[in-house]
Amino acid sequence: MAKGCKVTQSPPLMTALSEEQKVELISAAIKAKDGSYSPYSKFRVGAALLASDGRIITGANIENAAYGPTICAERTAIVKAVSDGIRSFSALAVTTDVPSPISPCGVCRQVLREFCSLKEMPIFLVPAGYDPANTTDMESSIVVTDLETLLPHSFGPEQLLQPRLP
Amino acid sequence: MAKGCKVTQSPPLMTALSEEQKVELISAAIKAKDGSYSPYSKFRVGAALLASDGRIITGANIENAAYGPTICAERTAIVKAVSDGIRSFSALAVTTDVPSPISPCGVCRQVLREFCSLKEMPIFLVPAGYDPANTTDMESSIVVTDLETLLPHSFGPEQLLQPRLP
Amino acid sequence: MAKGCKVTQSPPLMTALSEEQKVELISAAIKAKDGSYSPYSKFRVGAALLASDGRIITGANIENAAYGPTICAERTAIVKAVSDGIRSFSALAVTTDVPSPISPCGVCRQVLREFCSLKEMPIFLVPAGYDPANTTDMESSIVVTDLETLLPHSFGPEQLLQPRLP
Amino acid sequence: MAKGCKVTQSPPLMTALSEEQKVELISAAIKAKDGSYSPYSKFRVGAALLASDGRIITGANIENAAYGPTICAERTAIVKAVSDGIRSFSALAVTTDVPSPISPCGVCRQVLREFCSLKEMPIFLVPAGYDPANTTDMESSIVVTDLETLLPHSFGPEQLLQPRLP
Ligand SMILES: [Zn+2]
Ligand SMILES: [Zn+2]
Ligand SMILES: [Zn+2]
Ligand SMILES: [Zn+2]
Numbered sequence: 001m002a003k004g005c006k007v008t009q010s011p012p013l014m015t016a017l018s019e020e021q022k023v024e025l026i027s028a029a030i031k032a033k034d035g036s037y038s039p040y041s042k043f044r045v046g047a048a049l050l051a052s053d054g055r056i057i058t059g060a061n062i063e064n065a066a067y068g069p070t071i072c073a074e075r076t077a078i079v080k081a082v083s084d085g086i087r088s089f090s091a092l093a094v095t096t097d098v099p100s101p102i103s104p105c106g107v108c109r110q111v112l113r114e115f116c117s118l119k120e121m122p123i124f125l126v127p128a129g130y131d132p133a134n135t136t137d138m139e140s141s142i143v144v145t146d147l148e149t150l151l152p153h154s155f156g157p158e159q160l161l162q163p164r165l166p
Numbered sequence: 167m168a169k170g171c172k173v174t175q176s177p178p179l180m181t182a183l184s185e186e187q188k189v190e191l192i193s194a195a196i197k198a199k200d201g202s203y204s205p206y207s208k209f210r211v212g213a214a215l216l217a218s219d220g221r222i223i224t225g226a227n228i229e230n231a232a233y234g235p236t237i238c239a240e241r242t243a244i245v246k247a248v249s250d251g252i253r254s255f256s257a258l259a260v261t262t263d264v265p266s267p268i269s270p271c272g273v274c275r276q277v278l279r280e281f282c283s284l285k286e287m288p289i290f291l292v293p294a295g296y297d298p299a300n301t302t303d304m305e306s307s308i309v310v311t312d313l314e315t316l317l318p319h320s321f322g323p324e325q326l327l328q329p330r331l332p
Numbered sequence: 333m334a335k336g337c338k339v340t341q342s343p344p345l346m347t348a349l350s351e352e353q354k355v356e357l358i359s360a361a362i363k364a365k366d367g368s369y370s371p372y373s374k375f376r377v378g379a380a381l382l383a384s385d386g387r388i389i390t391g392a393n394i395e396n397a398a399y400g401p402t403i404c405a406e407r408t409a410i411v412k413a414v415s416d417g418i419r420s421f422s423a424l425a426v427t428t429d430v431p432s433p434i435s436p437c438g439v440c441r442q443v444l445r446e447f448c449s450l451k452e453m454p455i456f457l458v459p460a461g462y463d464p465a466n467t468t469d470m471e472s473s474i475v476v477t478d479l480e481t482l483l484p485h486s487f488g489p490e491q492l493l494q495p496r497l498p
Numbered sequence: 499m500a501k502g503c504k505v506t507q508s509p510p511l512m513t514a515l516s517e518e519q520k521v522e523l524i525s526a527a528i529k530a531k532d533g534s535y536s537p538y539s540k541f542r543v544g545a546a547l548l549a550s551d552g553r554i555i556t557g558a559n560i561e562n563a564a565y566g567p568t569i570c571a572e573r574t575a576i577v578k579a580v581s582d583g584i585r586s587f588s589a590l591a592v593t594t595d596v597p598s599p600i601s602p603c604g605v606c607r608q609v610l611r612e613f614c615s616l617k618e619m620p621i622f623l624v625p626a627g628y629d630p631a632n633t634t635d636m637e638s639s640i641v642v643t644d645l646e647t648l649l650p651h652s653f654g655p656e657q658l659l660q661p662r663l664p
Contacts, residue, residue, distance in 0.1 A: 035249035037280075039323070041372070041399060043658060060249040062277075065326045066437035067373060067395060067402040069276045071241065076249045079242040083201035083226040098660035103651040105398035106611065110235045110604030111228075114203075125651070128663040145651065152647060153601040153623075157205070160231045160541060162596035165626040206539070207565060209492060232603035233539060233561060233568040264494035269485040271564035272442030279438065291485075294497040315484060319435040319457075319477065326375060328430035331460040367581035369612075371655070392581040394609075397658045401608045407569065408577040415533035415558040415574045443560075443567045446535075489537070492563045 017050070017091055017122065023132045025050050026124060026142075029093040030132070032058035032073065039063065045096050047073035049081055052088035057081040074108035082115060089116050093124040101125035101143040109151040118148040183216070183257055183288065189298045191216050192290060192308075195259040196298070198224035198239065205229065211262050213239035215247055218254035223247040240274035248281060255282050259290040267291035267309040275317040284314040349382070349423055349454065355464045357382050358456060358474075361425040362464070364390035364405065371395065377428050379405035381413055384420035389413040406440035414447060421448050425456040433457035433475040441483040450480035515548070515589055515620065521630045523548050524622060524640075527591040528630070530556035530571065537561065543594050545571035547579055550586035555579040572606035580613060587614050591622040599623035599641040607649040616646040 017025075025048050033046030038061055045061040059076030071079075074094060081089070092112070096102045103125055104112065125143040147154075183191075191214050199212030204227055211227040225242030237245075240260060247255070258278070262268045269291055270278065291309040313320075349357075357380050365378030370393055377393040391408030403411075406426060413421070424444070428434045435457055436444065457475040479486075515523075523546050531544030536559055543559040557574030569577075572592060579587070590610070594600045601623055602610065623641040645652075 032249070035251055037248050037253075040326075041658065042662065044662075058249070059245070062245045062248050063399060064277055064280050065323045066276050066321055066404070066439065067399050068404060068437065068439050069241075069273050070399040070402075071237065071245050071277075072398070072400060073249075075235075075237065076245040079225070079228045079237050080246045080249075082203050082228050083198070083224070083239075083242045083246075085201055087203075097662040098657070099663055100657075100660065102657055103653055105400065105653045106604035106606070106608030106649055107235050107398065107400050108604070109607075109649075110232050111230055111237075113604065114230050143651070149650060151604055151607075151649075153641070153643065155232055155601055155603045157231045159596070159598075159600055160206075160539065162598065164540065164542075164595040165597055207492065208496065210496075229565060232570070232605065233565050234570060234603065234605050236565040236568075238564070238566060263496040264491070265497055266491075266494065268491055269487055271487045271566065272438035272440070272445065272483055273564065273566050274438070275441075275483075276438030309485070311485065317438055317441075317483075318481060319475070321435055321437045325430070325432075325434055326373060328432065330374065330376075330429040331431055364581065367583055369580050369585075372658075390581070391577070394577045394580050396609055396612050397655045398608050398653055401573075401605050403569065403573065403577050403609075405581075407567075408581045411557070411560045411569050411574040412578045412581075414535050414560050415530070415556070415571075415578075417533055419535075439567050442564050443562055443569075446562050487564055489563045492538075 021050065022124070025056060025091055025093045026126050026130070027132045028056045028058050029095045029126060032060050033095065035060035036073070037062045040067070043096065045073035045094065047077045048093045049077045049089050050091040051081060051086045052090050055086065057086065072105060072108050074104045075111050078111055078115060087115060089121055091122050091124070093126055095126040095128065095130070097128045099127050099129060101127050103150065109147065112147055113151055113154050113156050116147055119146055121146060123147065123150065187216065188290070191222060191257055191259045192292050192296070193298045194222045194224050195261045195292060198226050199261065201226035202239070203228045206233070209262065211239035211260065213243045214259045215243045215255050216257040217247060217252045218256050221252065223252065238271060238274050240270045241277050244277055244281060253281060255287055257288050257290070259292055261292035261294065261296070263294045265293050265295060267293050269316065275313065278313055279317055279320050279322050282313055285312055288312060289316065353382065354456070357388060357423055357425045358458050358462070359464045360388045360390050361427045361458060364392050365427065367392035369394045372399070375428065377405035377426065379409045380425045381409045381421050382423040383413060383418045384422050387418065389418065404437060404440050406436045407443050410443055410447060419447060421453055423454050423456070425458055427458035427460065427462070429460045431459050431461060433459050435482065441479065444479055445483055445486050445488050448479055451478055454478060455482065519548065520622070523554060523589055523591045524624050524628070525630045526554045526556050527593045527624060530558050531593065533558035534571070535560045538565070541594065543571035543592065545575045546591045547575045547587050548589040549579060549584045550588050553584065555584065570603060570606050572602045573609050576609055576613060585613060587619055589620050589622070591624055593624040593626065593628070595626045597625050597627060599625050601648065607645065610645055611649055611652050611654050614645055617644055620644060621648065
């Protein structure tokens with residue numbers, strides 16, 4: 001990936017997670033890809049959410065012959081978590097089988113928007129082939145971003161609740 | 167619910183699950199409702215899938231301010247299961263807070279279609295207030311159906327793979 | 333298609349549309365396929381709705397690289413119509429490039445459910461290669477069905493409005 | 499809306515549309531709201547796309563009792579256009595009944611991504627109460643943005659086609 005592609009991020013957020021937590025989260029996302037059901041796109045995606053209580057919840061993309069009902073890895077992870085009572089998250093990692101960092105689709109960004117902090121939840125976009133055990137890789141190939149960056153001017157619960165003009 | 171609303175079902179399938187399994191599955195669906203995030207509809211739904219290996223996977227509906235990204239309880243349960251490697255199911259129970267049995271929406275029927283047997287997976291639609299401990303309730307208020315009934319002439323992987331005419 | 337696959341339908345409904353209207357509607361669905369954007373599935377679908385006021389509204393499937401945001405032909409047609417103020421429909425025709433009649437996916441059945449009569453709107457599933465000008469074809473290859481058949485025990489506005497039990 | 503909320507935009511793009519075209523497009527979006535079917539959210543949205551050939555295609559949000567099948571105004575407009583053979587767009591206007599400019603949800607951003615230029619299609623977010631006839635309003639209340647801003651690091655056809663690592 002070109003360096004120009006990287007998202008700038010403020011140092012405090014980067015250090016909120018320990019190096020060990022980042023490695024564990026990214027490893028979980030990589031492993032989660034094995035659960036992918038993607039016979040149509042043959043594009044496997046794995047995601048791992050770090051809950052504020054330290055738990056890691058993973059997901060993979062689950063496709064459908066009718067295409068529209070397809071659910072991505074990120075959404076699988078978040079509905080798993082939320083339906084199990086987890087409502088507070090501190091990081092997300094997403095990975096695929098392609099050699100560049102792949103970002104959540106707009107649907108997933110919208111679903112994350114409902115539950116995640118716009119600025120205080122780092123999102124790690126991890127290219128295929130990244131080796132979590134080799135932490136020097138992190139500096140060179142992973143994109144770190146956040147929801148404020150990925151979904152600016154977002155529509156959320158506050159917008160829905162605004163008073164309607166007559 | 168009127169008796170005329172019930173779906174007829176052949177005896178062999180009905181007896182595939184033990185009474186104990188049915189009670190456990192329905193109890194899991196009722197409990198799963200607690201994970202519902204439904205601030206917009208205020209319509210809580212809980213679902214529980216029985217995997218062929220005996221595991222029970224639950225889900226609740228997770229709504230979104232933009233409405234379209236909302237994911238129902240049944241889909242939450244199935245993407246949880248599939249992303250964790252489970253691909254074979256033997257029963258589904260769905261329940262809500264309203265006093266009549268509520269059936270999966272079309273989106274969920276389509277997602278179930280990708281993974282579930284059309285005829286050999288009983289689907290239990292359980293009205294609010296049903297008491298699993300009181301098994302005589304089962305006869306009078308639950309609708310038992312299957313995917314063949316709920317999604318006839320369905321579109322699935324076989325249809326997508328048909329040769330296109332020139 | 334095997335004869336056993338056909339859906340029985342009561343004569344009154346069959347005669348509600350003139351032969352000319354049926355031919356026109358099916359021709360419109362066939363032509364609508366040309367608008368399909370389906371680079372991923374290469375499965376073109378065309379749909380045509382007959383509004384109660386006689387207008388015909390067509391749609392094609394519009395796919396998306398992220399799969400989930402894909403919108404089918406039937407939904408394209410109905411959102412076109414509804415957003416233009418049409419809320420009453422008397423028939424639907426759907427066709428594809430494959431040689432058997434293809435039925436709407438569950439998502440589309442659910443969207444139709446919001447606006448269409450369950451029993452009084454014939455749905456024509458038209459195999460590729462059907463020639464509307466040759467009306468004897470109609471008897472042998474088209475499946476005629478309705479929403480009550482395709483989405484029994486459906487979830488709709490009435491269910492959403494039911495009182496919640498405490 | 500606070501001035502700080504406005505998205506900076508390069509002058510050339512701003513002048514690509516005539517003042518008359520902008521007024522016509524925004525007026526079309528306002529009028530399109532009348533086609534909204536939004537009994538659940540009571541949040542009407544209207545959208546208008548300007549095709550490169552000068553045509554304006556409008557849409558409104560069409561909700562569904564099951565929530566998930568809801569289709570927003572922006573997607574209604576784009577599937578209308580694309581299914582009618584229009585694949586090139588030069589501007590989008592979106593408006594609602596609330597007094598602040600409302601931005602497309604993530605799903606719509608993803609659907610726009612498939613067809614629209616990231617940088618060369620201005621997107622006008624128009625608050626309720628805006629009067630297109632009073633063009634001095636434009637400077638003070640409308641947000642002008644683009645897809646590159648709303649969906650950075652987007653997932654699109656190019657990403658889907660990348661080679662998979664073994
Ligand atoms: Zn996604
Ligand atoms: Zn559903
Ligand atoms: Zn469909
Ligand atoms: Zn939207």
